[in-house]
Amino acid sequence: MEGVDHLAHERNKSEFDVDAMKIVWAGSPHAFVVSDRISKLVASDPGFRKDNRSTLSRKELFKNTLRKAAYAWKTIIDLHLSEEEAAKLRFYVDEPAFTDVHWGMFIPAIKGQGTEEQQQKWLPLAYKMQIIGCYAQTELGHGSNVQGLETTATFDPQTDEFIIHSPTLTSSKWWPGGLGKVATHAIAYALLIVGGREQGVHGFIVQLRSLEDHSPLPGMTVGDIGMKFGNGAYNAMDNGVLRFDHVRIPRNQMLMRVSQVTCEGKYKQSDVPRQLVYGAMLYVRQTIVADASCALSRAVCIATRYSAVRRQFGSQNGGPETQVIDYKTQQSRLFPLLASAYAFRFVGEWLKWLYADVTQRLQANDFSTLPEAHACTAGLKSLTTTATADGIEECRKLCGGHGYLCSSGLPELFAVYVPACTYEGENTVLLLQVARFLMKTVSQLGSSKKPVGTIAYMTRVEHLMQCRCGVQRGFAELSADLVEAAVAHCQLLVVSKFIEKLQQEIPGKGVKQQLEVLCNIYALFLLHKHQGDFLSTGCITPKHAALANDELRSLYSQVRPNAIALVDAFNYTDHYLGSILGCYDGNVYPKLYEAAWKDPLNESVVPDGYHQYIRPLLKQEIRTARL
Numbered sequence: 001m002e003g004v005d006h007l008a009h010e011r012n013k014s015e016f017d018v019d020a021m022k023i024v025w026a027g028s029p030h031a032f033v034v035s036d037r038i039s040k041l042v043a044s045d046p047g048f049r050k051d052n053r054s055t056l057s058r059k060e061l062f063k064n065t066l067r068k069a070a071y072a073w074k075t076i077i078d079l080h081l082s083e084e085e086a087a088k089l090r091f092y093v094d095e096p097a098f099t100d101v102h103w104g105m106f107i108p109a110i111k112g113q114g115t116e117e118q119q120q121k122w123l124p125l126a127y128k129m130q131i132i133g134c135y136a137q138t139e140l141g142h143g144s145n146v147q148g149l150e151t152t153a154t155f156d157p158q159t160d161e162f163i164i165h166s167p168t169l170t171s172s173k174w175w176p177g178g179l180g181k182v183a184t185h186a187i188a189y190a191l192l193i194v195g196g197r198e199q200g201v202h203g204f205i206v207q208l209r210s211l212e213d214h215s216p217l218p219g220m221t222v223g224d225i226g227m228k229f230g231n232g233a234y235n236a237m238d239n240g241v242l243r244f245d246h247v248r249i250p251r252n253q254m255l256m257r258v259s260q261v262t263c264e265g266k267y268k269q270s271d272v273p274r275q276l277v278y279g280a281m282l283y284v285r286q287t288i289v290a291d292a293s294c295a296l297s298r299a300v301c302i303a304t305r306y307s308a309v310r311r312q313f314g315s316q317n318g319g320p321e322t323q324v325i326d327y328k329t330q331q332s333r334l335f336p337l338l339a340s341a342y343a344f345r346f347v348g349e350w351l352k353w354l355y356a357d358v359t360q361r362l363q364a365n366d367f368s369t370l371p372e373a374h375a376c377t378a379g380l381k382s383l384t385t386t387a388t389a390d391g392i393e394e395c396r397k398l399c400g401g402h403g404y405l406c407s408s409g410l411p412e413l414f415a416v417y418v419p420a421c422t423y424e425g426e427n428t429v430l431l432l433q434v435a436r437f438l439m440k441t442v443s444q445l446g447s448s449k450k451p452v453g454t455i456a457y458m459t460r461v462e463h464l465m466q467c468r469c470g471v472q473r474g475f476a477e478l479s480a481d482l483v484e485a486a487v488a489h490c491q492l493l494v495v496s497k498f499i500e501k502l503q504q505e506i507p508g509k510g511v512k513q514q515l516e517v518l519c520n521i522y523a524l525f526l527l528h529k530h531q532g533d534f535l536s537t538g539c540i541t542p543k544h545a546a547l548a549n550d551e552l553r554s555l556y557s558q559v560r561p562n563a564i565a566l567v568d569a570f571n572y573t574d575h576y577l578g579s580i581l582g583c584y585d586g587n588v589y590p591k592l593y594e595a596a597w598k599d600p601l602n603e604s605v606v607p608d609g610y611h612q613y614i615r616p617l618l619k620q621e622i623r624t625a626r627l
């Protein structure tokens, strides 16, 4: 039945002010208003339709993505959207595209690594999309180990140019989004060679394609790397391969904010401290943490609404069966994910603040908090993306068989999301960096250098000081354990930032109470999941572990009546969710039934191929059939 809210009885149960929670989730009343307006604008415009994405061929999908990107740009110009609104619009269009890399990596790289002059030359072109950029770092043979990149940039003082070259197959650039078919320019990373001396890996602005007819410039071999995981998903993106054959670029196209090559062929550091370039990396990683809460909340919204609609077993005296959300096992899998979505939202907010703070300090030549900021962004990027990828998959399972249908939205969400565990720093590699930072901090505990900020808790761990550990060296041998320690540190960060959030004033009837319940679920669920570690280190007793588990069960019961309202507070449109199972009105079955008939396979009753392949089987004519 159209217009009927099948989840109204659930919404009526809620014990808090959902509108006030929407503002907490958005971050501020202003952020809510912008987000609400732009998401509805996108949802109501047929030009941004996305429900057919998983049935399109690669070429159709890609062309459709190009159309949407152009249409989004036209909308931004026609409506005079601000930068904030434009970014929201791209977010709600919800299609991986070259524009993500152009705005998210190419422009920040020029801002972070380019000189004033370079910024003045390139940024206006990029802002107007008169050039489209990609970020070409990874090669076929090297990703995580950036210092191992093989592409070379050799300075030629005769012509005042760099010669960019790919000396081996493994030096081919491989993976950059937007490179395959769209980008006109790249920030390409290459080993700088000046006067025969290697000077480490640097970034260069390289034009790839003609601005007249889009053909690759001489010396460039460029294309797409092929189909990726899932239907639709990241196949909308032209991740590319690129080989340079002695391509010449002017000297002023090396990004020279930090180090420079003079026309005489001298390599020198500029006055700008090297640490400044880390700013761009911190920026990108903190946006990935914010995106994690969006992706996880989206999956949780779908699984929660569907769990309230779905009924299995338990009918008494001919009454309705039990909603699967009422099964304790369903709650124990779903509600920690709901709590995680909120936890990641708040730690993301804090990380945004941390980024602003560290940027201000860097500008004042204060680098003291940079190692901590780096450890926080790297660790939280790793923790939240891993938990989100796993969480989306768990939500798919929570939706049973129907979760496996593309129309549930979950398979594509998973396929789009999961590479976040790999790009912008492979998650384990990042945790190893956090572990190194932690070990350095521990090694300095006895000195006058007191840990502050997110590592201040270490001063309180008196027994750490008394620990007698025979291991002096051997980081590599212990790295698997150290990675676990890094994860635990990051979990502590998430919990403590959730608690700090609760110490702020939070308006709205019952809002703070709901958040307290979620915070407790998040913390106790971790304790329950890792109780082996807590017990074996003597941090808790078996009695504590049992009490924590009892409390967790009681907290699940407290969330239950509020579950639908807690996911409504994300304020996602049906368009953004892209899921029949998660639709706002809960009218799942008629929509699933209707969608099935729209599948291309159902265009004819008798399938194409019947006469060649099915009929010969049925008629026992397989031996003479032309197969």
Ligand SMILES: Cc1cc2nc3c(=O)[nH]c(=O)nc-3n(C[C@H](O)[C@H](O)[C@H](O)COP(=O)(O)OP(=O)(O)OC[C@H]3O[C@@H](n4cnc5c(N)ncnc54)[C@H](O)[C@@H]3O)c2cc1C
Pocket: 101, 135, 136, 137, 138, 141, 142, 143, 144, 145, 174, 175, 176, 177, 234, 239, 419, 422, 423, 424, 425, 426, 427, 428, 429, 432
């Ligand atoms: C969808 C997608 C989009 C991308 N977009 C871009 C882009 O726009 N531009 C770009 O330049 N690149 C891009 N990349 C590439 C991406 O940045 C790299 O894939 C990433 O940095 C990981 O590097 P790798 O592939 O070399 O992994 P590897 O480092 O080879 O990882 C393989 C395994 O080795 C392990 N490992 C590696 N080093 C260590 C170590 N020191 N100690 C212990 N274990 C280790 C890892 O944990 C992992 O399990 C993209 C990738 C994907 C999937």
